[in-house]
Amino acid sequence: MREPSEVRRGRILAVVRSRGSVRVSDLAGELEVSVVTARRDVEELARAGRLRRGHGVARSLESGAQAQEPASASSDAADGAAVALVVPERHSYLYETMHGARAVLDAAGTRVALHITPQGAGAEQPLVERALAEGARGLLIAPRWRTVAEEEAGHAWLAGLDVPTVLMERRPRRGSVLHALDSVCSDHWYGMHLAVDHLVSLGHRRIVLAARDDSPTARALRAAFARIAGDREEIEDWAVVLSGSTSEAPGDASVPGPGAGDPVGPVSGDGLAHLLRERDFTAAVLHGDVDALMLVQQLADNGVSVPQDCSVVAYDDVVAAFGSVPLTAVAPPKAAVGRVAAELLVRRMTRPGVPPQRSELLPELKIRGSAQSLRTDRSTV
Template sequence: MVRSRGSARVSDLAAELEVSVVTARRDVEELARAGKLRRGHGVARSLDSVARAQAPRSAPSHGAGDAAVALVVPERHTYLYETMHGARTVLDAAGIRVALHITPQATGAERPLVERALADGARGLLIAPRWRTVAEEEAGHAWLAGLDVPTVLMERRPPRGSALHAMDSVCSDHWYGMRLAVDHLVSLGHRRIVLAARDDSPTARALRSAFAGIAGGLEEIEDWSVVLSASSSEAADGAAGPAERQGTGDGGGPVTGEGLARLLREHDFTAAVLHGDVDALMLVQQLADSGVRVPQDCSVVAYDDVVAAFGSTPLTAVAPPKAAVGRVAAELLVQRLSRPGAPPQRTELLPTLQIRGSAQDLASDRSTV
């Protein structure tokens, strides 16, 4: 991050990486000792920026890194930070300087950041828009389609026929990821499954739709339901759609561990898919407080696999290829910069399932939920 910006305040690094200032300062000191950056009073500076500051004013600049590529990801989104790091490895190897832009949570915050980056001379763009609602996503299509620099969408798949249908994009195949989760639970004998998922991003909406289609289409599934897993959704379309209501349906508002435990008891659900990881870990803790044990009383598969392995009960999780999405997107952008007229590409990468023991065979000893 320091290399891409030239300099950064330690407090800003701590906030964006979601660590304490003490941790960020300690890491900056370690990098300074290793000769990878320079420390100042509360500021970290890249060696390149220090060299440029010390060079004679008449010294010309050289190299591909003089014109940056803008990399835009949402604030406090650990999942997409892994994608960001994957992209940077490719761009750094190509000698292309990265200008990182962190999008705040305000609606429409991407556009002014992108316009500023282009005004500063960015010659390409990698972007993962937040798009909390369908309306916000549709509003973003028009201005993104009008950009005059090579642009690759990361973890976003515009609908067919939209203004961005022909824009380069690289994302995870979340339908396949959800199928991995459901098939795993079905293979363990579970026939009554609930999905607790967010609804404040294109990924969350894709997962809800995928689960409804998969669970509703499998003869083995006797009953299913979709509930909202977090209260941070601003989506006006946050309630379950018609396809989701084919199951037990959701209760309208975000579910707590107590509410999820009640749903499990009332409908004899034996398994749950939980999106995302942080919500999953919190719900598992709250289920325990309500007397529901994982996996003895309820088998759980999380979705995202950012922190799922670190719970007191390590969670089996679907792991989208986060870093690979960033790498492939960056490789595609590098190609676009050298061959602007090449046909657009829409690439999907397959998630994997990481089994850790939070889901067990239904035939195992199980208390009444």
């Protein structure tokens, strides 16, 4: 039979008074309840003025522990990780987001515990559960979500968390269980608009997108390009191909444009060069910029010069400027995403009743040397 909450909280008070202070994770083990339940009980008792709560620790009112804490220091910082920051392994884009978030949290006197998610489906959940067991009372997370199925599975357990949570660079599907969760991301539709509009302004009418297939950002970019290119009357032909390994259904491998024929992808540099010649594409948008630099090198090996034969805009601007041909690139506001997400989290932790907020920040276009006006005397590459 489940123990009534008042009885359980009475037992918590007895333990805290007898010991002076006790970790919430230890309370959970002794009471045989989840850490989430124990934390909720401690918060309710602290709200009622019956004990004091430091992060991850419950203290007796008579313990005198408060006098031992420096007046200028955050009790969260003194007691453990106040905020868990979860980002994917080997993802430089999200590391920049992490640095933006950390600046805000440091200024708020909040200690940050960084958790790096290894590759593999469902890797975030055990990391988050461990962080909560260690006492984290807030979560900033950028899940990898390489496929739609992984995203759906991630929605289910994230919705069950009872700590303030902000998603970074992930946009919950409308009507999903995470639709009302605080989130901050780049407006990737606008970023793709900047890329296409720049190429169209240079006279290009036949454009291909080579995009990865391993993240929600990649899926958003492919959908945005298809809609934008399909709606622009100036564009005569377009196609979407995969530039990475295929991890979704074969039918999602390419979005064909006018006269595209069968789906294409994934492609390497030689495959992209063949497609440029076959369809007479004069410009390409390449996601992300590391892949873009590699594809530009491979195009050169196949006799296609950038920008003389093909203008290129990279999506992401981590290393795009450092190629032998500096790449014009769309630069999502990476640090700003982290900063705004951290500000939302601090607000949520200090004012739990405020309405949830979904923020989209606008990317910028950095013009360099990889895109030029279409030559009127141009022959097929």
